[in-house]
Amino acid sequence: MIRIGVDLGGTNLRAARVGADHAIVAAHRELVGEPRDVDSIVARVALAIEQLADVPEAHAPIFDDDPGEVVAVGVGIAAMLRGDDGTVANSPHLRWRDQPFGARLAARLGPRFRVGVYNDANAVVWGEVVAGAARGCRDVLGVYVGTGIGAGVVCNGRLVAGASHTAGELGHAKVRWDDDAEPCRCGSRGCVEAYLGGSYLDRAVRRDLAARPKQLARVVALAGGAELVTLAHVDAAAGEGDAYALELWEQRAPLLAVALGNALAVLNSERLVLGGGVLSRCPVLLDHVVTTLHVAAPAACVEKLSIVAAALGDDAGLVGAADLATMQP
Amino acid sequence: MIRIGVDLGGTNLRAARVGADHAIVAAHRELVGEPRDVDSIVARVALAIEQLADVPEAHAPIFDDDPGEVVAVGVGIAAMLRGDDGTVANSPHLRWRDQPFGARLAARLGPRFRVGVYNDANAVVWGEVVAGAARGCRDVLGVYVGTGIGAGVVCNGRLVAGASHTAGELGHAKVRWDDDAEPCRCGSRGCVEAYLGGSYLDRAVRRDLAARPKQLARVVALAGGAELVTLAHVDAAAGEGDAYALELWEQRAPLLAVALGNALAVLNSERLVLGGGVLSRCPVLLDHVVTTLHVAAPAACVEKLSIVAAALGDDAGLVGAADLATMQP
Numbered sequence: 001m002i003r004i005g006v007d008l009g010g011t012n013l014r015a016a017r018v019g020a021d022h023a024i025v026a027a028h029r030e031l032v033g034e035p036r037d038v039d040s041i042v043a044r045v046a047l048a049i050e051q052l053a054d055v056p057e058a059h060a061p062i063f064d065d066d067p068g069e070v071v072a073v074g075v076g077i078a079a080m081l082r083g084d085d086g087t088v089a090n091s092p093h094l095r096w097r098d099q100p101f102g103a104r105l106a107a108r109l110g111p112r113f114r115v116g117v118y119n120d121a122n123a124v125v126w127g128e129v130v131a132g133a134a135r136g137c138r139d140v141l142g143v144y145v146g147t148g149i150g151a152g153v154v155c156n157g158r159l160v161a162g163a164s165h166t167a168g169e170l171g172h173a174k175v176r177w178d179d180d181a182e183p184c185r186c187g188s189r190g191c192v193e194a195y196l197g198g199s200y201l202d203r204a205v206r207r208d209l210a211a212r213p214k215q216l217a218r219v220v221a222l223a224g225g226a227e228l229v230t231l232a233h234v235d236a237a238a239g240e241g242d243a244y245a246l247e248l249w250e251q252r253a254p255l256l257a258v259a260l261g262n263a264l265a266v267l268n269s270e271r272l273v274l275g276g277g278v279l280s281r282c283p284v285l286l287d288h289v290v291t292t293l294h295v296a297a298p299a300a301c302v303e304k305l306s307i308v309a310a311a312l313g314d315d316a317g318l319v320g321a322a323d324l325a326t327m328q329p
Numbered sequence: 330m331i332r333i334g335v336d337l338g339g340t341n342l343r344a345a346r347v348g349a350d351h352a353i354v355a356a357h358r359e360l361v362g363e364p365r366d367v368d369s370i371v372a373r374v375a376l377a378i379e380q381l382a383d384v385p386e387a388h389a390p391i392f393d394d395d396p397g398e399v400v401a402v403g404v405g406i407a408a409m410l411r412g413d414d415g416t417v418a419n420s421p422h423l424r425w426r427d428q429p430f431g432a433r434l435a436a437r438l439g440p441r442f443r444v445g446v447y448n449d450a451n452a453v454v455w456g457e458v459v460a461g462a463a464r465g466c467r468d469v470l471g472v473y474v475g476t477g478i479g480a481g482v483v484c485n486g487r488l489v490a491g492a493s494h495t496a497g498e499l500g501h502a503k504v505r506w507d508d509d510a511e512p513c514r515c516g517s518r519g520c521v522e523a524y525l526g527g528s529y530l531d532r533a534v535r536r537d538l539a540a541r542p543k544q545l546a547r548v549v550a551l552a553g554g555a556e557l558v559t560l561a562h563v564d565a566a567a568g569e570g571d572a573y574a575l576e577l578w579e580q581r582a583p584l585l586a587v588a589l590g591n592a593l594a595v596l597n598s599e600r601l602v603l604g605g606g607v608l609s610r611c612p613v614l615l616d617h618v619v620t621t622l623h624v625a626a627p628a629a630c631v632e633k634l635s636i637v638a639a640a641l642g643d644d645a646g647l648v649g650a651a652d653l654a655t656m657q658p
Contacts, residue, residue: 080629089629139492153595155484162597163468163633172627173591177583186627254506259591262502266482266592268491298501298515300409300418304492 004052005322006045006075007120007314008032010093013041014314015048017055018322022131024315026055038099046108049073053113071113074321076123077101081165086117089166092185116325118161120317122168124310125152125273126159127320133311134271141269142310143170143260144276148185149193153267159324170263171197175255192259195252198278201231208244215244235282245284253288254296260289261297268301275310333381334651335374335404336449336643337361339422342370343643344377346384347651351460353644355384367428375437378402382442400442403650404434405452410494415446418495421514445654447490449646451497453639454481454602455488456649462640463600470598471639472499472589473605477514478522482596488653499592500526504584521588524581527607530560533577544573564611582617583625589618590625597630604639 007014009032016027028048032041053071079091079101086102088094102117109115118126125134125142134140140154149171153160160167171193172186181190182200194200209216209226219242220226223233238245260272279286290307297305312319336343338361345356357377361370382400408420408430415431417423431446438444447455454463454471463469469483478500482489489496500522501515510519511529523529538545538555548571549555552562567574589601608615619636626634641648 082629082632139489139496151595153484155482155489156487158485158487160468160484160596162630163599164597164629166627166629166632167468167595167597169594169597169627169630172630173594174587174625177587177625188627258503258506262588262591263595265498265502266480266496266595267489268493268496268498270492296503296506298495298498298517300411300493300495301491301498301501303411303495 001326002053002069002071003322003326004049004071004073005123005318005320005325006049006073007123007317007321008041008045008075008094009078009120010091013044013048014318015045015052016315016318016322017052018319022127022319022323024318026052027318028052032094036094038096038101038104041094042101042104042108045075045105049109049113069112072322072325073105073109073113073115074123074323074325075102075105075115075117076120076317076321077117078120080169081117081119084161084165086115114325116321118321118324119150119152119165119168121150122152122159122161123320123324124150124275124312124316125154125168125320126324127312127316127318128273128310129154129159129320130323131312131319132316133273133308137271139267139269140271140273141170141260141263141267142273142275144310145196145198145256145274145278146276147199148197149276151263153269155267170259173259173262175259192255196256196278198231198276201252201278204248205229205231205234208248218242219245230281231278231285232281235284238284249285249288253285254292256289257292257296261293261302264293264297264305265301268304270304270306272305272307273310274307275316280309330655331382331398331400332651332655333378333400333402334452334647334649334654335378335402336452336646336650337370337374337404337423338407338449339420342373342377343647344374344381345644345647345651346381347648351456351648351652353647355381356647357381361423365423367425367430367433370423371430371433371437374404374434378438378442398441400438401651401654402434402438402442402444403452403652403654404431404444404446405449405646405650406430406446407449409498410446410448413490413494415444443654445650447650447653448479448481448494448497450479451481451488451490452649452653453479453604453645454483454497454649455653456641456645456647457602457639458483458488458649459652460641460648461645462602462637466600468596468598469600469602470499470589470592470596471602471604473639474525474527474585474603474607475605476528477526478605480592484596499588502588502591504588521584525585525607527560527605530581530607534558534560534563537573537577547571548574559610560607560614561610564613567613578614578617582614583621586618586621586625590622590627590631593622593626593634594630599633599635601634601636602639603636604645609638
């Protein structure tokens with residue numbers, strides 16, 4: 001069986017031919033750009049898939065290549081799904097709502113291709129389980145803090161998709177529910193993403209730069225100018241003991257730690273995989289989160305827990321989606 | 330295979346022979362009482378099991394009974410477990426800490442008996458899945474609010490035990506983490522159990538009875554005396570619009586709703602089974618929890634959710650533990 005993984009985000013469309021050993025045999029990458037209506041994207045995704053399906057396996061004799069061989073196609077998509085046919089309920093990244101993406105892609109590709117559509121974070125976590133930082137683990141929670149917060153759950157060695165393919169929405173766990181809770185892009189308030197998601201943290205720092213620039217003097221100096229400030233500079237300042245940066249991290253870190261701890265109380269995972277741009281670029285913040293997690297989670301639930309960094313980077317979603325697609329009925 | 334389920338709590342020791350159709354064929358019940366050291370309890374549990382193992386299946390011809398037949402014994406225990414051999418890490422109900430209960434029971438019973446030990450709430454939820462309110466469901470969260478709060482999780486049709494058999498500790502999800510968070514019997518603070526568990530709610534009402542008796546006049550009148558007040562009277566008063574009772578429920582209900590909603594955001598369960606003495610005796614509180622849950626949980630995660638009352642009562646744990654025991658390797 002030929003395996004192809006696709007990672008469809010708001011910026012990049014990536015696709016790869018994946019070997020049975022989870023190694024990437026051939027890869028393709030393009031910008032999503034415009035137009036990004038479903039029909040245009042389906043056509044471009046299908047073209048990338050068809051080209052990769054014709055690449056012979058590097059480690060298999062070319063004469064074994066069978067043009068009629070089934071192609072398992074797994075697409076990880078930055079979207080909230082509904083049901084198991086790849087209907088996108090909502091994707092702010094692609095600006096889609098209630099779009100039959102999976103059915104359209106399957107119709108466009110034809111019967112040789114077997115299409116599965118997965119939430120991107122779910123696919124990424126599955127990739128880490130089959131070939132990365134959680135290899136061999138049966139109970140895993142993977143959490144990615146980038147622009148937003150995505151997560152995936154594996155229990156008893158299987159990905160948890162849930163009743164409507166929306167499991168792993170840890171980013172929308174509530175950490176505040178008073179009247180002052182921060183609004184979240186999802187339409188609700190007090191979600192942990194609205195406090196720790198990169199775009200929300202960025203906005204909070206910009207707001208502080210405007211409102212109380214003196215307190216951010218060290219952050220600005222590290223960045224070489226107010227307009228150049230990133231979260232990495234805030235983290236570097238926190239590492240030096242800067243009061244503003246430390247206070248921000250001390251306010252925010254416990255909120256993510258509580259959301260993680262509460263999920264671990266329910267799941268009793270053996271491994272917590274942490275990834276995403278915010279955590280990889282902000283080691284001081286990560287350290288605060290991990291330290292607080294050990295206070296927030298019930299001791300018995302984290303006794304066997306190991307916390308590791310994601311290992312496969314951008315490839316995880318491709319590898320995970322391709323593997324999930326091979327498991328389809 | 331002969332199936333026996335045991336439910337070992339702080340008050341009752343119950344055991345039952347369970348048919349392949351999950352019906353209870355014969356049952357036994359005694360008070361736990363004293364002494365309750367591990368050896369004494371193991372001896373009494375073993376005796377109950379041996380007697381039940383000799384009862385012929387009511388619906389099978391007696392001449393089919395084979396005295397050498399394997400007996401699958403599942404014990405649901407009110408304890409936090411560690412590992413898969415039935416070691417009790419901690420049971421406030423039995424006053425045990427780090428006791429090798431499962432190994433002792435298996436040794437006492439001998440090779441004909443195959444012993445599995447499970448957290449009681451996990452066993453109860455599994456019982457509801459195989460024969461009760463969640464029959465046929467693949468993704469289930471079951472939460473029981475009694476003296477404390479217990480829970481069980483089923484994903485992809487399988488019970489989630491977790492890395493150290495402590496999955497489902499939703500009662501110890503944190504709903505407050507400020508300095509004034511309520512202390513919990515588990516040693517931590519701010520656990521949802523410390524706000525909604527029956528013993529904690531009871532204590533809060535007793536405290537209010539002493540501190541501001543006038544505000545509880547209606548509750549006391551419904552009970553027929555301050556010393557007779559139970560949570561059911563508080564709930565009845567809330568149903569009449571009594572200000573004290575409504576305020577208490579409006580403070581507490583959202584905390585359970587958030588804990589449930591956050592778990593559902595991660596699990597995307599198709600069914601939420603609610604049970605336990607507090608929820609069954611306090612319909613107004615339950616209604617507040619369910620209403621708030623639909624605000625607290627991400628809409629997409631509860632789109633397919635049905636919320637039902639537990640159906641099997643005290644039998645659920647017996648049926649669930651017996652069935653789990655048949656699945657052991």
